[in-house]
Amino acid sequence: MTESEFELIATYFTERKFKRGDYVVRQGIKVDHTFFVVEGMMKLIFDDESGKEHILSFAMENWWETDYLAFHKRTQATMSLKCLEDTTVICLSFEDYHNLCAAVSKMEHFFLNKATSGHLASQQRILSLLASTAQERYFKLIHNYPSLTKRVSKSQLASYLGLSRETLSRLYKGK
Amino acid sequence: MTESEFELIATYFTERKFKRGDYVVRQGIKVDHTFFVVEGMMKLIFDDESGKEHILSFAMENWWETDYLAFHKRTQATMSLKCLEDTTVICLSFEDYHNLCAAVSKMEHFFLNKATSGHLASQQRILSLLASTAQERYFKLIHNYPSLTKRVSKSQLASYLGLSRETLSRLYKGK
DNA sequence: TTTTACCTGTGACCCATATCACATTTTTCA
């Protein structure tokens, strides 16, 4: 990517800073942007009717995240994006996302790669939900993302894995 | 899309026909192609150590499917793609996939859309595995894909939903 | 530094779903 391409691309972006606990996207509110994490960490969550929170993903440095369904369908969020740490993001609006793809085919290629690997990762997660026990899923997670387990609480991990914090706590007796 | 674009694109594709029960991709064998379903139906499955089959997706007409992880990483399949009906597919090799994207930016755009919607669908499925009961998942499925439930057996649906066929059978007493 | 909120572990008990076993019906294809 050349200097001039980089400068062009930079004009599409806006930087914003959030505090731990802040919502970047909130359930019920229209989603106009997708966000790139420069520094910090967020979680993409769904709060169900019973008040339970489910974690769809953790977004760390260099990840793009938003409520993609709402972003692409131009609707209200059904999920929220909440900061687990003070976080700096770069914002890209829906319009600019498409303008950028049209203007710079390298960016379209880049987003294709992102979408593909996102799809792959989700598929692997579905597989582990279908085929693995709670224990296997937990050990696979700490094996594949050791840094994650150092940055988030056990309760958060439990919610990501789809189990109760009590059950997670019982999985590593003496481990 | 113009006539000449269409003709160019067509040169990248090869048609193949398979019988019900045939494997299009087989666990352990290198994956060189992605497949577009012209007619028929396939399932993407993972067979675990205990011999249990898990269904990752059903590929019906107009869907692209393969073991994407193996396809993109240029490795052996960890999943299989098996025909549920006699099926006609169009094959696109890894090389041609990239050549085509580079040659025809509309195709790259098209694949970006596919990957994005694939990612969205997977995310919704993860959410339903995390947040919904077996019953809710089953009723959501027949609501969202009524045609699917008419083409595949209950055991296959159970496997897709991540539950035993016995449990599925007990979910619709009087329904 | 103190207060307050959040996080973690653990026991007791419960329930949704799995497993096993068997009978019956439906579909496939030779």
Place this chain on the structure above:
DNA sequence: TGAAAAATGTGATATGGGTCACAGGTAAAA
């Protein structure tokens, strides 16, 4: 068309993981 294979329903029983409850620990914020 007839035999073999696959799909389905249903009872009995087992179990992984959830829920509730409480206590002690750790971190954040005023």
